Amino acid sequence: QSRATSTRNCGLQQMAIFITVATGGGCATMYYLMQKNFSRSDYYRVALEHLKRHSGAMESLGAPPLKVYNIHLTDGHNRVSPARAQIKIPVSGTKSAGYLYTSSSKDTLLNRWCLQEAVLLLRDGRRIDVLSSSSDEPDDAGDQDGNL
Incomplete structure (x- = not known):
C-alpha cells in the first residue's frame, strides 16, 4: 500500500512540475509577444x-x-x-x-x-x-x- 502511495505522490509531483514549467513558459511567451507588439x-x-x-x-x-x-x-x-x-x-x-x-x-x-x-x-x-x-x-x- 505504501508503495502505491509513493508512486502516486511521485506522479503528482511530476504533474505539478510540468504544470509549473508550462505556465511559466506560457507567461514568458505572452510577455515576449506583447513586447514585440509594442516595438512594431x-x-x-x-x-x-x-x-x-x-x-x-x-x-x-x-x-x-x-x-x-x-x-x-x-x-x-x-x-x-x-x-x-x-x-x-x-x-x-x-x-x-x-x-x-x-x-x-x-x-x-x-x-x-x-x-x-x-x-x-x-x-x-x-x-x-x-x-x-x-x-x-x-x-x-x-x-x-x-x-x-
Whole structure:
C-alpha cells in the first residue's frame, strides 16, 4: 500500500512540475509577444525615430549606438487605448541612460498615430524635448519626476 502511495505522490509531483514549467513558459511567451507588439507599433517607432534625429539627445546619451530596452509592462505610465498611447521607453547610450516619455493620439481620419509629446529624461535629471529642433540644447527646467 505504501508503495502505491509513493508512486502516486511521485506522479503528482511530476504533474505539478510540468504544470509549473508550462505556465511559466506560457507567461514568458505572452510577455515576449506583447513586447514585440509594442516595438512594431507606429506610436513606438515614430517616437524612436524622433529621438534618433535629435542630435542633442543622441549626444547626451552617447549614441550611436542607441540601446532600446523592453518596456516595463507593469509600469503605470504605459497606457494604450484605441485613441491614445502613452509609453515610457528605456534607452541608453555610452554616456548616459534614461527614459523616453511619449504621448500619441490616433488620427481616425488618416488612420495613423500622431506623436504629441516626446521627452527624454536622463538619469542626471536633464530633460530634452525630442520634438524640438535637433540643434536645441537640453531643457533643464520642468518636472524632474519624469512626468510629462
